[in-house]
Amino acid sequence: MFKRLSLMAMVLALGPTLVFAGPQYVDQTGFAVSGHDVVAYFDLPQAEVGQAQPPAVPGRSDSTTEYNGARFAFASVENHDRFLTAPARYAPQYDGHCAYGVSKGGKVPGNPNLWRVVDGRLYVNNTRTVVWF
Secondary structure (H helix, E strand, O other), X not given: OHHHHHHHHHHHHHHHHHOOOOOOOEOOOOOEHHHEOOOHHHHOOOOOOOOOOOOOOEOEEXXXXXXXXXXXXXXXXXXXXXXXXXXXXXXXXHHHEXXXXXXXXXXXXXXEEEEEEEOOEEEEEOOHHHHOO
């Protein structure tokens, strides 16, 4: 267990130095984070390490805004307004790419249902193995 937590700490600490910021990842939906509400992650109960996180909250196509080259969708007007006050706080780290992939020098799309909030920052990953430790 300690090894896994240490690896996660290393990923989060080294990741920013391994890749420069770029445009937000957008998939075939045309939205950042596959159209899920990035603000809602901060209100969801976070599962213990080793357990699946609650599913991401889908945003609505009639409640959107542009940020970092991408369209973000929100489940409520309140979440839309919260995002507008501090978009960098709510947008996923590494422009929506998998945190572990970035730590290894690549840009792999993140899965919006494989997430964790660490130190007030949203991280998405692309495999359960990475996000559950």
